[in-house]
Amino acid sequence: MLIATYDKLLVVVSLLVAILASYTALDMAERINTTASQHGRAARWWLAGGAVAMGLGIWSMHFIGMLAFRLPIALGYDAGITALSLVIAIAVSGFALWIVTRPELPTRRLLGSALFMGIGIACMHYTGMAALRMQPGIAYDLFLFLASVAIAIAASAAALWIAFSLRRNTPHVRAARGGASVVMGIAIFGMHYTGMGAASFSRDSICLSAREGVAPGWLAVLIIVVTLAALTIALLTSVLDARLESRTAKLARSLAAANEELTQMVLHDQLTRLPNRTLLEDRLNQAINKAAREQGHFALMFMDLDGFKAINDSLGHHVGDRLLVEVAQRLTSSSRANDTVARLGGDEFVILVDLNTPEDAMGVAEKLVEAVNQPFKVDQHELRVSASVGIAIYPEDGATRHDLVINADAAMYHTKRSGRNGYHFFEPSMNANAQQQLQWLQDLRVALERGQFRLVYQPKFSLPAGPVLGAEALLRWEHPVHGLVAPDQFIGLAERSGLILPIGAWVLDEACRQMREWFALGYVDWTMSVNLSALQFADPHLLEVVRTTLERHQLPPPCLTLEVTESTAMHDTEASLQTLRQIADLGVEISIDDFGTGYSSLLYLKRLPANELKIDRGFVRELRQDGEDAAIVSAIVALGRTLNLRIVAEGVETVEQQDFLTAAGCDALQGYLMGRPMTPELFLQTMRERHKSAA
CATH class of the missing domain: 3.20.20.450 (EAL domain)
Known part of the structure; x- marks a missing residue:
């Protein structure tokens, strides 16, 4: 039997290539998973590129390992069979990347995929060895042969599980990928050299590819350079794309936050953070549509603070503003989650209340008036104000937004004229008084x-x-x-x-x-x-x-x-x-x-x-x-x-x-x-x- 030896430098290079190929595969899985959730076409391109890069890496590790293999006879490699082994490597890599980017990886799918991938890697390895075209043929030790296939399947299962687990860009994921790529690289490395150890060559063996095939000398350098360049380019492309996507996502989040803040400014009062007139009108329209559809009721309550102007003028606007914020918080806490408390400006508030029956509005109004009547503590001042409330009920007091607003406002002014600190339901006679008061005010x-x-x-x-x-x-x-x-x-x-x-x-x-x-x-x-x-x-x-x-x-x-x-x-x-x-x-x-x-x-x-x-x-x-x-x-x-x-x-x-x-x-x-x-x-x-x- 011919005694085989190995070039130690190329053995080390093959291990490094296996680790680099494993890290690239893990990074590609993350890119494919990320782009698949956003851009399906881009994900297909990343899958194709990842399959080529990963397949080339695994094949290069195998081929560099074969180039490290030495026999006391001239060796060469059949170009066609060698190319076929590369195709097998790329196909297996593409399948692996497709599997790990699925939404789920149940045990049954994991085992079946590992079996397919392991056999594919074994096929790549032994096809590559067949490229030697030995005469007589290579004899394999059955135990080591089966062991190499088993190692390939086990390594594939581990690789698939690790890649699936680390496919998302989470904190510390790159360190985890680094450790996982070392484990995966050693597994692939072990499978290859176990397969090489299974081969034996008779003393009279000759390599038919030595004359007609590709000589190993310059091929080793070429493969190493090309493979490292391809893996490096693929990895850098993935990293740069990930950074670009991260910045894009950050910009998108900033724009979303700015849009949300702008929406908050447009639809909410800047002092109290309550809904403003614009948002109130929208919710009032929704309430009208819902009540009309379900033949239900709701109340629109206009509230004006009695005595606020004197406080604002005597103690200053900063105290008045603080008081308005306190009133807003108290009104919100006294209302239900499905009610709307809005501020129209100044000391005017509007409460939109969903009702089971129109009579329920009385209890709500009493609760709100009582809440405002309690003293407020603002900047060491104990302040007291009261509330004048006017109530309009849909649909009895108006079927449109305009009618409800006008009538609730008229009822509120009736409360003002009746002594303040209380509430009144709208009555038709109030509208005439309100119109008259409005005309007098304009005059x-x-x-x-x-x-x-x-x-x-x-x-x-x-x-x-x-x-x-x-x-x-x-x-x-x-x-x-x-x-x-x-x-x-x-x-x-x-x-x-x-x-x-x-x-x-x-x-x-x-x-x-x-x-x-x-x-x-x-x-x-x-x-x-x-x-x-x-x-x-x-x-x-x-x-x-x-x-x-x-x-x-x-x-x-x-x-x-x-x-x-x-x-x-x-x-x-x-x-x-x-x-x-x-x-x-x-x-x-x-x-x-x-x-x-x-x-x-x-x-x-x-x-x-x-x-x-x-x-x-x-x-x-x-x-x-x-x-x-x-x-x-x-x-x-x-x-x-x-x-x-x-x-x-x-x-x-x-x-x-x-x-x-x-x-x-x-x-x-x-x-x-x-x-x-x-x-x-x-x-x-x-x-x-x-x-x-x-x-």
């Missing part, structure tokens, strides 16, 4: 621009002699359609809409301008009284408005008296005290208007820097010598005397009232008995005539 917005407001002046007389002390400025609206409109018909609307602030600033400015004219005529002992609304009193810019107005018209502060109602002064006593003291520090006088109608605390009343108490006209109207109102008036006068305050009674219309109030000790009187509200020209003329008659 009110342009009244300042078009100069439709006027001031009239009611004189204030001193007792007991009765000289005029000055005047109280009273607002009137010369409406182009409705004529002269009294304040009680529009002041409430102005306060609810916030227009009272610019209107109040105009009243203060016009009253001071008129006072400046009277000062110029010599009436420097007169004073001008101007009423402040609750919103004006809470306005953080009030002091600056008063100061700049006095400076603009060059008036001394004591000639101006600002009248604040008792209920306004006592609403937030500590804040009121601070505001009133700042007004008093300017030198402006303070009058507590409508005294006796609120809930004054004597402890706070004595601390107020007021100069004057005005007895409410309600007590004066029913005044009788022995009546309850007479006792109240006498008590107010006595209290005022104790606190060193001027006492002014308003609404004096009869001589009997005048006599009683004079006897009770009032300092000044106002009323139709002495003088009605008049234009500036008539006021001045009347006062001059009164002065002449008194003289």
